[in-house]
Structures are given as C-alpha cells and as structure tokens.
Amino acid sequence: xxxxxxxxxxxxxxxTIQVDMHDQLALTLQDDLTSRIVASQARGVLIDxxxxxxxxxFIGRMISNIAGMARVLDAETVVVGMQPAVAITLVELxxxxxxxxxxxxxxKGMLLLQASLDAEGAQ
Amino acid sequence: MASGQVLQQIISKTQKELLAEWLQTxxxxxxxxxxxxxxxELREQSREFLSLLQDALRVGELGNVAGSAWSPVHExxxxxxxxxxxxxFSPGETATFVFSLKKPLFxxxxxxxxxxxxxxxxxxxxxxxxxxxxxxxxxxxxxxxREEVIxxxxxxxxxxxxxxxxxxxxxxxxxxxxxxxSARTQVVMESLLQKIVETGAAIAIIDITGVPTVDxxxxxxxxxxxxxxxxxxxxxxxSGIRPQIAQTIVHLGVDLSAVTTKATLADAFLIALKRTQxxxxxGAAG
Numbered sequence: 495x496x497x498x499x500x501x502x503x504x505x506x507x508x509x510t511i512q513v514d515m516h517d518q519l520a521l522t523l524q525d526d527l528t529s530r531i532v533a534s535q536a537r538g539v540l541i542d543x544x545x546x547x548x549x550x551x552f553i554g555r556m557i558s559n560i561a562g563m564a565r566v567l568d569a570e571t572v573v574v575g576m577q578p579a580v581a582i583t584l585v586e587l588x589x590x591x592x593x594x595x596x597x598x599x600x601x602k603g604m605l606l607l608q609a610s611l612d613a614e615g616a617q
Numbered sequence: 618m619a620s621g622q623v624l625q626q627i628i629s630k631t632q633k634e635l636l637a638e639w640l641q642t643x644x645x646x647x648x649x650x651x652x653x654x655x656x657x658e659l660r661e662q663s664r665e666f667l668s669l670l671q672d673a674l675r676v677g678e679l680g681n682v683a684g685s686a687w688s689p690v691h692e693x694x695x696x697x698x699x700x701x702x703x704x705x706f707s708p709g710e711t712a713t714f715v716f717s718l719k720k721p722l723f724x725x726x727x728x729x730x731x732x733x734x735x736x737x738x739x740x741x742x743x744x745x746x747x748x749x750x751x752x753x754x755x756x757x758x759x760x761x762x763r764e765e766v767i768x769x770x771x772x773x774x775x776x777x778x779x780x781x782x783x784x785x786x787x788x789x790x791x792x793x794x795x796x797x798x799s800a801r802t803q804v805v806m807e808s809l810l811q812k813i814v815e816t817g818a819a820i821a822i823i824d825i826t827g828v829p830t831v832d833x834x835x836x837x838x839x840x841x842x843x844x845x846x847x848x849x850x851x852x853x854x855x856s857g858i859r860p861q862i863a864q865t866i867v868h869l870g871v872d873l874s875a876v877t878t879k880a881t882l883a884d885a886f887l888i889a890l891k892r893t894q895x896x897x898x899x900g901a902a903g
Contacts, residue, residue: 573848574850575850576848576849576850577814578807578810578811578813578814578845578849580848581810581845581846581848581849582803582806582807582810582845584845584848585841585844585845585848586841590844590847590848591848596847596848596849596850597850598813598814598817598818598819598849598850598851599817599850602817602819602850603850
C-alpha cells in the first residue's frame with residue numbers, strides 16, 4: 495500500500511490511517527491531502543489514527559505539519575482516536591502537538607468540526 | 618581428604634537418635650518456635666532434611682555444595698526458608714535450623730573416629746564447612762523472600778494509590794495522594810489514559826490535594842499527563858491546589874497557564890459540568 499485513502503464527507507475530509515506509517519507514506523499523504531483540500535474546498539480534516547500503534551518524532555511532526563498546512567488553507571484539523579501508548583510516546587518525545595485539535599473518536603471529532611463550522615457561520 | 622562417606626554412614630546408621638538429639642538441640646538453641654510451628658511439622662522437616670542430606674552425601678562431593686547432586690537439598694532449604702519467612706521466623710532462627718545439626722553430628726564424629734586425630738579434624742572441618750554453606754543459603758533465600766514481599770507491596774501501593782474515578786457522564790477524577798515521581802507518573806498517566814479510552818470521557822480532573830509538595834519535577838510530570846490526555850482528546854483540570862503550593866509554583870516560575878486550575882475539586886467539577894454541556898450538543902451521547 496503506497497497511498498492512504500482520503501474520503502470526502504460533506505465539507506470535511508476523512509483520513510483513516512490503517513497501517514503503520516513510514517516516512518514516505520507520510521510525505522505522500524501530506525501532498526495528497528493539501529491538493530485534495532484545495533480541489534474539494536474542504537473546511538475540515540479529520541485524521542483517525544486509532545490503528546496507529548507506533549510513532550516516532552518524524553510522524554509526530556508530520557501530524558502537526560499537516561494540521562498547520564490545513565489551517566493555512568482554511569480547514570480545521572482534528573486528530574482522533576490516539577492510543578494511550580502513542581500519546582505517552584509523543585509527550586515523552588516533547589511533541590505535544592500544540593495547535594492541533596484532538597478528540598476521542600470519529601464521532602466526537604465530527605461534532606467538533608461541525609461545531610466550529612457552525613460557530614463561524616453564526617458570526 | 619574427607620569424602621563424606623563417614624558422615625553418610627553416621628547419618629544412615631543412627632538416623633533415629635540423631636533426629637531426636639537434633640530436635641532437642643533445636644529447642645535448646647531457640648530454632649524451634651512452638652508458637653509458630655507445630656512440633657510434628659518441625660520433626661517432619663528435620664527428618665526430610667536428614668534423608669535428603671544423606672542422599673546428597675551418597676552421590677555428591679562434600680566440597681562441591683554448588684553441584685547438581687545437592688540441588689534437592691537446596692530446593693528443600695529454599696522451601697523452608699520461604700515458608701518460615703512468611704510464618705514470621707527471624708533469619709537467625711531460620712539459619713539455626715541448619716547450624717544446630719552441628720552439635721549432634723560432631724559428637725558422633727568424635728565417637729566414630731577415635732584413633733586418627735588428623736582424620737577427625739578433616740571430617741569436622743568438612744562438615745562445618747558444609748553446614749555453614751547450607752545455613753548461609755537459607756539466610757540468602759530468607760532475605761530474597763523478604764525482598765520479594767517488599768517489592769510486591771511497593772507495586773501494590775503504587776497501583777492502589779492511583780484510582781481513576783468516574784464522577785459523572787464524561788467526567789473523570791484522579792485524586793492523587795503521595796509524592797509524584799517518574800515511576801508513579803507513568804502509572805498515573807497509563808491508568809488515566811486507559812480509563813479515558815474505556816469511558817470516552819471528555820474531561821479529567823486531576824486533584825492534587827493529597828500531594829504534599831510540588832516542585833518543578835512534579836509540575837513537569839503533571840503537565841506531561843495533561844498533554845497526553847489532551848492528545849487523546851480529553852481536557853484536564855488541575856484542582857486541590859493549596860495556598861502554600863500556589864505560592865511555591867509561582868516562586869519556582871512554573872507555568873501552569875496552559876491548564877485550567879481550580880482551588881477545590883468542587884469548583885473543578887462545576888466547571889467540568891458546564892463545559893460538557895456546552896461543548897457537546899444534545900444527542901452527542903457516546
């Protein structure tokens with residue numbers, strides 16, 4: 495598998511990472527996702543990493559880079575379903591992913607995206 | 618050189634009398650504790666030890682107690698040291714069990730070898746060496762058993778002292794009691810994150826009323842826990858900050874501005890209730 499599928503759900507993009515990330519895969523995802531946000535005018539990106547069991551500093555940084563890029567393209571990023579072991583590893587690596595929103599599962603992540611989109615519309 | 622043959626013969630020839638005499642010596646030396654162990658049990662143990670010793674002497678070398686021929690004896694001694702450590706014998710009393718065998722054995726050796734002073738000295742030396750080694754082995758095992766007990770208790774204490782409590786739907790509380798060191802933080806973090814996964818909680822309240830002192834290291838540990846919970850998608854509130862601790866935190870220059878802090882658990886609970894209702898729209902169950 496050399497690509498991670500990106501699904502479109504309404505105005506949001508859904509990325510589920512089902513395999514262990516290696517560096518090239520992460521770089522490809524970064525490329526694909528940015529072009530997809532532009533092409534589909536998505537307002538939010540939801541990254542589900544509940545199947546991800548191993549992270550290193552590169553992948554950690556990649557996640558926060560993707561969030562940063564999405565923000566520049568006016569799409570909010572929510573990372574959902576992080577495993578306890580992964581969370582502990584990232585904290586120990588000193589990567590607390592400042593500026594990335596998180597939620598426990600896809601359901602709550604979707605609600606979060608929807609809520610922030612609603613809040614924007616209300617203004 | 619003493620071969621152990623003489624010793625073995627003595628034991629096999631006079632096993633009954635030797636056993637009786639040994640039990641008497643044990644009683645006199647204070648190795649038997651009638652309050653902790655029944656006399657019949659002690660007799661059984663002593664008898665078994667004598668027969669194992671005899672077997673080992675028959676096949677094994679006297680000078681090589683570490684050899685495989687001696688392993689049944691070692692196993693037996695390890696068993697009784699372990700059980701005695703748990704029954705409440707002192708290490709001295711446990712070792713005396715073996716040492717008290719010297720008196721009756723030496724008396725018999727002296728009676729057996731009457732002619733040759735050199736041979737008697739050799740036999741006595743070899744026997745005393747053997748029994749010393751076996752006695753020390755019981756002390757070693759006794760010590761090890763006690764250390765295992767202490768380690769297990771520490772582990773239990775560690776787990777006991779970090780319960781994660783479900784306060785309300787989507788709200789967890791983590792009352793911390795005792796000093797936070799790295800090992801403890803690890804356990805706290807793991808149990809909190811695990812509970813977040815299980816319950817799907819959105820807010821965790823870390824209550825530090827029971828933490829006696831907060832220094833930079835403890836604060837760093839707290840912040841790590843908060844960061845890890847945030848990565849999982851749960852917010853943390855730190856509560857139970859006593860006035861002195863608030864002063865120390867500011868004096869140390871610890872920055873807790875990234876975390877919501879409250880003076881009491883009640884205040885934290887109130888704000889948690891408000892937040893879960895406002896951030897989760899109706900019908901957002903689970």
